[in-house]
Amino acid sequence: MKKLNLVDYHMHTVRCGHAEGRMEEYAAQALEVGLREIGFSDHFPLLHIEDKTLAMGLEELPLYVGEVGEVRAKFPQLPIRLGIEVDYIPGYEDRLSSLLAEHPFDYIMGSLHFVDGWGFDDPRNLDGYEGRDLFQLWRRYFELLGDAAESGLFDVLAHPDLIKKFGFRPDADVTCLYRECLDRVAAAGVAVEVSTAGLRKPVGEIYPSEGFLRLCHDRGIAVTLGSDAHRPGEVGDRLEEALPLLRRVGYGEVAVFEARVRAYLALPEGG
Numbered sequence: 001m002k003k004l005n006l007v008d009y010h011m012h013t014v015r016c017g018h019a020e021g022r023m024e025e026y027a028a029q030a031l032e033v034g035l036r037e038i039g040f041s042d043h044f045p046l047l048h049i050e051d052k053t054l055a056m057g058l059e060e061l062p063l064y065v066g067e068v069g070e071v072r073a074k075f076p077q078l079p080i081r082l083g084i085e086v087d088y089i090p091g092y093e094d095r096l097s098s099l100l101a102e103h104p105f106d107y108i109m110g111s112l113h114f115v116d117g118w119g120f121d122d123p124r125n126l127d128g129y130e131g132r133d134l135f136q137l138w139r140r141y142f143e144l145l146g147d148a149a150e151s152g153l154f155d156v157l158a159h160p161d162l163i164k165k166f167g168f169r170p171d172a173d174v175t176c177l178y179r180e181c182l183d184r185v186a187a188a189g190v191a192v193e194v195s196t197a198g199l200r201k202p203v204g205e206i207y208p209s210e211g212f213l214r215l216c217h218d219r220g221i222a223v224t225l226g227s228d229a230h231r232p233g234e235v236g237d238r239l240e241e242a243l244p245l246l247r248r249v250g251y252g253e254v255a256v257f258e259a260r261v262r263a264y265l266a267l268p269e270g271g
């Protein structure tokens, strides 16, 4: 098997209620495919709703932090970072800030899985797309993404154009929405994730689109790389397909984090 020589900063654990496998298996798979560094980034407890199939409970957070420490101790040959994926829900910023400060995270990813209370990326909620004005939905999504960047809570914005997950897109050009959002992301100094998870979803594309990523590069926005693995076999999944995209757009490095300080790793040369 060809070694990836990349990083995967987006992996879940059974704590979130919809992933499978032991954390040791994720780490072993990372070594198997030749990753040079990984980060666990399980779903932070949802504060606005109760749903144990979407995220860990608040009481589980210290256990998750401990478990990342345990797997790290078992794989000294592999740098393993402590990350977390946090839903950005307006109005919960102060609570999130104090809860996040209780643990020594290496990086915090902000995500949008809800737009004004609707879990738009959950297949159980697909009926919410019926009759909806998609341009208004996308406008609101990218406005919230800008809000998330400006909240100061996050180092990285995960799967930044997740709103395309099911392939429902406005007919109108959305570049203006991207520009407005990314001006705010750049000013806030937050990175965005390039995620191969979209390749496994109905949309069948990497998050974000090439057009979006070009606008990121124009603004000097850093990128991280992740698979959003929910099972060991997905660790590093199709990251080699993100590499030509990153190169085409002009990126020669990806961001990595330790104790919330950003550094960069050069992307491997060649095909």
Ligand SMILES: [Zn+2]
Binding pocket: 085, 111, 113, 158, 159
């Ligand atoms: Zn997510």
Ligand SMILES: [Zn+2]
Binding pocket: 010, 012, 085, 228
């Ligand atoms: Zn995720």
